[in-house]
Amino acid sequence: MKKAPLIAAAIVVVMLAAFPFLSPEVYYLSFMFSVFMYVILASSWNLIGGYAGYLSFGHAAFFGIGAFATAKMAALFELPPVLTILAAIPAGAIAALVAIVIGYPCLKIRGPYFAVVTLCFAFVVDLAVKNIEWLGGAEGIWMRIMDVQEKLSRSIMYEVMLILMVATLAVAWWVGRSRLGAGLRAVRADEEVAETMAIPTANIKIQAFVLSAFFPGVAGGLFAYYLTYIHPDVVFSINISILIVLMAMFGGGGTWLGPIIGAVILTMVNEGLSTFARAEIARIIYGTLFIVVTIFMPDGILHFFLKRNRGR
Amino acid sequence: MLTGKKITKRFGGLTALSEVDFEVRRGEIVGLIGPNGSGKTTLFNVISGIHRPEGGDLFFAGRRITDFPPYKRAQLGIGRTFQIVRPLAGLNLVENVATGVLYGRKQGAGAREAREKALEILAFTGLTEKARRFPDELVLEDRKRLEIARALALNPEVLLLDEVFAGLNPTEIGSAIELTFRIRDAYGTTIFMIEHVMKAIMSTCSRIMVLNFGIKITEGTPEEVANHPEVISAYLGAAYAAC
Ligand SMILES: Nc1ncnc2c1ncn2[C@@H]1O[C@H](COP(=O)(O)OP(=O)(O)O)[C@@H](O)[C@H]1O
Ligand SMILES: [Mg+2]
Numbered sequence: 001m002k003k004a005p006l007i008a009a010a011i012v013v014v015m016l017a018a019f020p021f022l023s024p025e026v027y028y029l030s031f032m033f034s035v036f037m038y039v040i041l042a043s044s045w046n047l048i049g050g051y052a053g054y055l056s057f058g059h060a061a062f063f064g065i066g067a068f069a070t071a072k073m074a075a076l077f078e079l080p081p082v083l084t085i086l087a088a089i090p091a092g093a094i095a096a097l098v099a100i101v102i103g104y105p106c107l108k109i110r111g112p113y114f115a116v117v118t119l120c121f122a123f124v125v126d127l128a129v130k131n132i133e134w135l136g137g138a139e140g141i142w143m144r145i146m147d148v149q150e151k152l153s154r155s156i157m158y159e160v161m162l163i164l165m166v167a168t169l170a171v172a173w174w175v176g177r178s179r180l181g182a183g184l185r186a187v188r189a190d191e192e193v194a195e196t197m198a199i200p201t202a203n204i205k206i207q208a209f210v211l212s213a214f215f216p217g218v219a220g221g222l223f224a225y226y227l228t229y230i231h232p233d234v235v236f237s238i239n240i241s242i243l244i245v246l247m248a249m250f251g252g253g254g255t256w257l258g259p260i261i262g263a264v265i266l267t268m269v270n271e272g273l274s275t276f277a278r279a280e281i282a283r284i285i286y287g288t289l290f291i292v293v294t295i296f297m298p299d300g301i302l303h304f305f306l307k308r309n310r311g312r
Numbered sequence: 313m314l315t316g317k318k319i320t321k322r323f324g325g326l327t328a329l330s331e332v333d334f335e336v337r338r339g340e341i342v343g344l345i346g347p348n349g350s351g352k353t354t355l356f357n358v359i360s361g362i363h364r365p366e367g368g369d370l371f372f373a374g375r376r377i378t379d380f381p382p383y384k385r386a387q388l389g390i391g392r393t394f395q396i397v398r399p400l401a402g403l404n405l406v407e408n409v410a411t412g413v414l415y416g417r418k419q420g421a422g423a424r425e426a427r428e429k430a431l432e433i434l435a436f437t438g439l440t441e442k443a444r445r446f447p448d449e450l451v452l453e454d455r456k457r458l459e460i461a462r463a464l465a466l467n468p469e470v471l472l473l474d475e476v477f478a479g480l481n482p483t484e485i486g487s488a489i490e491l492t493f494r495i496r497d498a499y500g501t502t503i504f505m506i507e508h509v510m511k512a513i514m515s516t517c518s519r520i521m522v523l524n525f526g527i528k529i530t531e532g533t534p535e536e537v538a539n540h541p542e543v544i545s546a547y548l549g550a551a552y553a554a555c
Contacts, residue, residue, distance in 0.1 A: 177423060182411045189400035196360050198386035198415040198466055254402075 016162055020155035029154040033226065035267045036161040040168045040219045041240075042247040042259035047175055047212040049245065050253030052205055053188030054107065057115045058122030059244045062095040062213040064235035066220025068129055069094045071141040071230055081146040081225070085160055088221025095217025096210045098125075103209040107202065110191070119241070126236035140231035143224060157226045164222065168215045169260070175211070176256045184208055188254065239283070243270070246286065250293050252300025261302060313338045313373055313502060314359070314390070314470050320367035321354055321526075328354040330526045331368070336470060341496060341503040343517035345537075347546065351526040352506045353395055356472045359504075360392045361385045373469070389417055391468030393459035395475045395506070399447030405458060406430045406443050412465025430465065436498070437461040437491065453484045460491070464499065471495065473505040477512045485512055492516050514538070522546070 020029060041063065049055050069091035074084040106117050130138045146153040175181045183204045186194035194201050224230045243266065251262025273282040297304045314336040321329040328351045336342045344352050357363040359370065361382035369378045377385055400408045409430035413421055421429065434443050437457045442450060447458060456476050463471055473492070477485050489512055495501050507513040513520065514534045521531040524546045530537060537543055 179414045179423075182407070182414050182423075185403060185407070186400050186411050189402055190398050192362060192382075193394070193398045193400065195382035196362070196386055196392055197412045197462065198383050198417075199411075200381075200383045 013162070013166055017159065020158055023151070026151055026154050029151075029158045031267075031271060033154070033158050033161050034271070035264055036158075036165040037219050037223060038243070038247060038263040038267045039260050040161075040165050041216050041244045042251070042263040043168050043172045043256075044212045044215040045244045046248045046253055046255075046259045047172065047184075048205070048208045049212075050248055050255070050259065051175065051181055051184035051188065052208050053254075054110075054205065054209075055115045055245060056118040056209075056212070057241050057245060058118035058120070058125075059212070059216060060236055060238065060240035061118075061122040061125040062099065062216040063220040063223070063240060064129070064232065065095045065098055065125065066091040066217030067224035067230050067235040068135055068141070068220075068232075069217070070221030071143055071224045072135060074143055074225075075141065081144055084143065084225050085222065088218045088225070091221040092214045092216075092218035095220070096214040099210045099213035100206060103206050107205045107209060119238075122236060122238065122241055126232050129232045129236065136230075138232070140229060140234075141224075143228045143230075145228050157222065161219070161222055164215065164218055169256075171211060171215070172259075173256055175208070180204055180207060185254070239286075242286070242290070246290055246293065249300055250289070250297075252302030255300070255302055258300050258302045262300065314504065315371040316355075316359070316368060317371075318368040319355065319358055319365050319370070321351070321358055321363055321365045328526050329358065329365070329523075332523070332526070332528050334521055334528070334531075336502060336504050338469075338502055339496070339500070340519060341492065341505065341517050343513040343520035343534075344504065344506045344523065345508070345513060345520060346523035350523040352523055353474055354526075355523070356392060356474055356504075356506065359385075359472060360390060383415075386466055386468075387415075387417065389466070389469030390472070391463035391466045391470070391501075392472040393456075393463050393474055393476055395478070397447075397452075397455040397459050399455060399458050399462070401447060404444050404446050405434060405439055405461070408447065408458060409433050409461050409465045412462050413467075416466035416468075418467050433461050433464050436494070437464070438487075452479055453488075456480070456488070457491075460495070464495065464501075467499070468501055470502040470504060473503060473507075475506050475508060477507055477509040480509075485509055488512070489516055 019032065041059065045056060045059050066088065070084065070087050073079065073087040073091065079087060102121055106114060109117055129135050183194065183199045186197060186199055187201050187205060191201055220235060247262035247266045248259040250266060251260065252258025273285060316332060316334045318331040318333060319329050320331055332355065344355065346352055354363065358365050361380060369376060371377065372388055372390060400411065406427055410426040413426040413429045431443060434440055437460055439454060439457055439461060442454060447455060450458065460476060477488050480488060492503060493516065496503055517534060519531065520534055520537045522529050522537060522543050529542050529546065530540045
């Protein structure tokens with residue numbers, strides 16, 4: 001019985017991995033790439049925002065840091081495109097390092113203040129990158145493109161993002177059932193009580209925050225490579241930060257499946273909106289959705305439909 | 313085993329504890345009484361590390377723990393309950409208790425052992441039938457039992473019980489007293505308890521300390537304390553007259 005979900009997950013992954021071999025249109029490859037990316041972002045955010053209840057509204061910062069770090073490394077070391085993909089991993093480590101530095105003071109602040117501080121952090125990083133010439137400044141950075149057919153390059157990026165998604169979800173799964181996850185849930189419920197239960201709250205919050213920054217950092221690196229040109233306005237966009245929170249909460253924060261469902265549904269909605277509506281209208285619809293979710297489904301659609309099944 | 317020397321705690325202009333000395337020895341059940349607002353809960357908050365005292369020192373098992381964060385004190389074996397119950401909302405009873413087992417003194421337990429141990433503790437505290445329930449579905453008596461179960465999950469050396477009898481009816485008080493003795497006998501836990509219910513404290517404690525306006529006015533056996541003139545005037549007088 002315990003094996004069933006694992007087998008189901010393995011089948012889904014194999015099917016997803018096989019998809020590019022059916023030679024679908026490039027559009028579908030790009031769309032799935034976005035889905036994978038947002039699943040990674042929402043599931044990573046969930047480690048700190050969902051399990052521990054520390055709502056970070058600045059997660060695009062880690063995504064952007066990963067993107068710029070990858071682009072910069074590629075330019076500095078003149079890496080061939082295939083190696084650039086690997087550069088996304090140290091770029092994720094840089095994002096994780098930044099998370100340690102800012103998490104240490106920020107995670108002492110609870111509730112809405114934490115949300116505001118992380119929001120400001122993302123603004124500061126955005127401004128800093130724009131004003132540092134060395135990082136490409138306000139012009140952004142171009143990257144070398146793979147000199148293969150577009151379809152092949154998209155297929156490669158699809159597979160690489162899929163691998164990262166599987167890795168992220170495996171870690172999220174592990175956290176959810178581990179001692180760390182139990183500690184984080186206690187922190188969310190009542191941090192003071194958690195301390196009196198021998199839980200080193202400061203320590204485990206940092207652990208969760210670092211994990212939640214690492215994967216978005218790597219994803220940012222892959223995204224940079226995929227776009228071949230990155231600009232601060234794109235990768236540090238507050239829209240991304242909000243979208244991440246919305247996806248995780250819409251699906252159901254603090255659960256493994258919730259952020260996945262949220263990311264899949266909202267990426268589809270996003271795609272539909274950007275095809276059929278203008279950006280301003282899309283934003284209004286998102287804003288409304290955020291309000292509706294917060295008021296009527298504070299625990300997300302997963303809990304909304306599976307009432308009473310709290311916790312997992 | 314647990315010692316406090318000249319503990320002073322102020323909240324702004326209010327001195328909640330004033331140079332309080334205390335000692336709890338291994339295997340004892342010690343009571344802490346005093347009128348409302350006399351600083352009892354504050355003393356427990358200082359012992360468990362939630363409040364930092366302005367003066368004085370704390371020692372536990374021979375170590376100075378005055379500067380230890382709360383989680384370290386809990387790891388060393390100081391468990392506590394809260395007067396106003398504070399269960400972990402959103403987690404069922406097994407999860408509440410299992411979390412304590414995972415982080416408690418006997419570390420290295422996997423998720424499965426932690427659950428088994430949690431079920432064992434829930435059985436011990438009489439909550440087996442409600443193991444899959446959520447705290448907000450419980451009546452007060454059971455929530456108080458959950459507080460105790462969660463503290464026991466740490467496998468504590470000393471357990472601080474803050475008014476676990478308050479708000480219970482006489483039958484419930486009877487079974488809570490019985491539980492207190494069982495904890496000491498089965499787990500070998502030393503108990504330091506705050507109590508308002510006189511019947512409970514007189515029948516369980518070997519020694520009682522009395523606080524009034526943050527000052528320790530006396531300490532002794534239940535009979536000594538009950539007959540102490542200052543205690544009678546400060547606290548017991550009205551209650552005794554009414555009986
Ligand atoms: N966190 C706090 N901030 C300010 N004052 C407090 C705080 N905790 C307790 N006090 C005050 O300290 C005094 C002692 O309170 P407490 O220890 O809760 O009393 P008891 O448990 O004996 O009824 C009271 O006057 C109370 O108002
Ligand atoms: Mg009190």
